[in-house]
Amino acid sequence: MTFKRLAEYLQRLEETTLRNKITEILAELYKETNGEEIGMICQLLQGRVAPLYEAIEFGVADKMMIRAIGQGLNVEITDVAALFRKTGDLGITVESIKNQPSGIKYKERNTITEVYEVLFRLATSGGEGSQEEKIKLMGELIKDLDPLSCRYVVRIPIGRLRLGFSDMTVLDSLSWMIKGTKELRPTIEKAYNVRPDISFISSTLKEKGIKGLAQVKPQVGTPILMARAERMTNGADIIEKIGKCAIEPKYDGFRVQGHKRGNKVELFSRNLENVTLMYPDIVKGIIKQVKANEAIIEGEAVAFNPNTGEYLPFQETVQRKRKYNIEAYAREIPLKLFAFELLYRDGISYLGKPFEERRSELEKIVAKGDTILVSQEEVVGDAKRLEEIFQDAVSRGLEGVMAKKLDGIYRAGSRDFNWIKYKRSYAGKLADTIDCVVLGYDYGQGKRTGFGIGDFLIGVYDDKDEKFQTVAKIGTGLTDEEWKKIKLRSDKLKVKNKPENYDVDKMMECDVWITPLIVVEIRADEITRSPVHTAGRVMKPSISGKAFDVEVAGLALRFPRLERFRDDKKPMEVTTLKELKKLYEMQGKK
């Protein structure tokens, strides 16, 4: 099949919003392919050339792609960038440049296989000169392909296909290919969950039918898609939703799935990256403490201070995700793994077993020790007790709690109400919000292109320096109508250059600057120290004297979102730097 033919299908799919219709079109597309092509297509639809657990990344995003388009079509990079700002989509950008009459001929006979192979080479190119190599390969593709194919070939590496469907719909469509209905989706999904390789799944289905997936079972060394939690804002709702449930503390670390066979252990991150070499302390802990020949367990890894025993904030924990200096960091900030799931043990899959059974089996196979701790748990039947546990968790400095449905299965890869998270920041306390003023905004991408705005920069006021200093950009919490409204209001306040009394890091520069008159109430989970936001930041000359380094980090908001507009407030009434600093200091002691 030619790539052009695929592109024509993708165009049809992009224009369709009805998911059932999308499912049908995909099935129709598959019918024109062979077993090899369907694998490549499904893989490319994920924006990859290999499954997530293979460490093959494109290493190409917006900036590199702009250069590749410039090189491939012999246009100035600044022109490409300008058109991208306008269109909000690099695919549309390349297509529209290509559609301008140029006299340059392009081939229409490139096969999917040929394109896939170039993308694969691009992804596996590394080392000195590799950026030039990637740009050359991408540029040649763009030069060779027709305009419509260019739209999609450019969107694949940057991971923004924007077709309105993703993995779950692909699984539906594979069912549709075989049966003409979605009835095989659960079977296909079950296989995909434990072997998240869409190329393998789709090729196998095409060549062997649904029977081909019968032997796909959890396997030590192949990561299982991780379950996610839905959110709720109080204990009563949780009890009403799932009844009696198990409550666990929610730690602020990162997910780890540990696979053990004998004395060999492999670790995977939430996005299935193999992180075994990064966390030797957890590997040793599992070998020592997990009493099963084969097991797959899951938990949250959190760093702690070995001298005080205190758990560390996320910003320190995440420093353990590294490739170099691993042993030194492991000594300085060792990890503990709070294990909360058993997914597999000695030939038996626990995925379909109720939570209570997984939990009791987990407790049996994890021996007491220093590194792996079975997560605390209390079974609760009433909202009052749930709130008590929640309050206790919050006062211990934790993020909140997780509630797990007692008879719920492990829903790999999906987010549903078998797991519910209840976080401090959801509990709607006024103390968790601050008032800020809008300083500028950026043009949006994709769906937001039409609004002319995608996010806005906010700041607090430092009455000492008499300057507005930044704390976050806001890209969520507004309805489509509110985006349109704030764009209109902002444009009336537009100024040519950044106002003198704005203190903004280069990283946070906006497309459009406005007079500081719009006041917004912002919710966030916490205040963190920031290298790029300027609230309270102090700089010093760099060693060479040619630049500036951060002497004292600024303050920023973690998970910022709009709570509401505060048209009743004047800009000079927003939170001051002094107040923000006080809030930052207060969150440390609880």
Add this chain to the structure above:
DNA sequence: TCTGTCTGCCCC
């Protein structure tokens, strides 16, 4: 060798 820019289905 140092520094800045860019990237990551990054981590959250």
Add this chain to the structure above:
DNA sequence: ATTCTGC
């Protein structure tokens, strides 16, 4: 991560 929206 959070949030909004079409189905």
Add this chain to the structure above:
DNA sequence: GCAGAATGGGCAGACAGA
């Protein structure tokens, strides 16, 4: 309620160029 697509702060690593 699911699935998808907008968007956030901030970390280490990989290159390129000075």
